[in-house]
Amino acid sequence: MARGKRDWTQAKFERYIKEGRGQGSGKDYQPWIKIQDFPSKGRVSRPPGWKTNREHHLLSDNERRLFYVFEWSDVVVDIREQFPLLDLDLLMSIADDMAMKYPRDAKSDTPYILSSDFMLFVKQDGKIVQKARTVKMLKDLGSESVAQKLELEKRYYAAKGIDWGLVTExxxxxxxxxxxxxxxSAYKLEATTEMDIKELRYLGNILKSRLQESDATINRVTTALDKDMNIEPGTSLYLFRHLIARKEIIMDMLATKTSSCPSSREIKKIIF
Structure with missing residues (x-):
């Protein structure tokens, strides 16, 4: 949903539409709300997306955490954050049914455009379906205004035939x-000052063999490999992170710190 107070006019709405906000897919999608537009209550971030090859505009810690969960899921093919609810006629009709005063700018009387934190495009039963997800803190759910807006959002997507869900921390x-x-950040393998991509891939195969043969900690294995190969400290650990990101090293992300390939149980609770 939209955050905070900001001046909102018809001219600004038309500018956003002209800029392509809320439109496009993959690397061409532009979020309706961008970090520079106005402050957020949480820490904002702009991580690059694996699936989209673009920066994502995330307005809170929980949005950032959920983004990484969606990045990891094999069924999510596109992530569109700050997704606008642009059918104002439908929204206002629903608001009337709810006896709710639709939010407008106090000065211009221009209706605000609400937004969902995430619109996901998900592989399901052999096709791609849309699933909207909104992130809220548990402590905020007791607010009547928050509850009204969530109900408005829920009914909007129901009318559109799109699955909607609320996610708390x-x-x-x-x-x-x-x-x-x-x-x-290690998803894309990049050459170092000492090794090109081909050499790094060869080193990665050595690392995988050593990890299979050793009971030592990851740090000990990667530190020893750096020394044996006479390369910059941290190179093998970077490769370890890359191999996890690419799911070439399989460990349990839900059970152990810095590990890989979780069961899908917890992800499905959010996506489905």
Whole structure:
């Protein structure tokens, strides 16, 4: 949903539409709300997406954590954050049915455009379906205005035939999110000053063999490999993160810090 107070006019609405906000897919999608538009209550972030090859505009810690969960899921094919509910006629009709005063700018009387935190495009039963997800803190759910807006959003998507769900911090598998965040920047293998891509891939095969043969900690194995190969410290650990991100090393992301390939149970609770 839209956050905070900001000046809103018909001219600004038309500018957003002209800029292509809320439109496009994959790398061409533009979120309706961008970090620079106005402040958020939480820490904002702009991580690059594995699935979309673009920066994502995330307005809170819980949005960031949920983004990493969606990045990890094999069934999610596109992630569109700050997704606008642009059918104002439908929204206002629903608001009337709810005896709710639809939110408008106090100065211009222009109706605000509400937004969902995420619109997902998900592989399901051999086809791609849309699933909207909104993130809220549990402590905020007792507010009457929040409850009204959530109900408005829920009914809007029901009328559109799109699955909608509410996610609180309790439903987000935090360890999984932290693990994915730890490996996330290593997804794309990049040459170092000492090794090109081909050499790094060869080193990765050596690392996988050593990990299979050793009971030592990851740090000990990667540190020893750096020394044996006489390469910059941290290179093998970077490769370890890359191999997890690419799911070439399979471990349990939900059970162990900095590990990989969780069961799908916790993810399905959020997506389905």
């Amino acid at each position: 309790k439903e987000i598998p935090r360890l999984l999110a932290e693990n994915v965040e730890w490996v996330h």
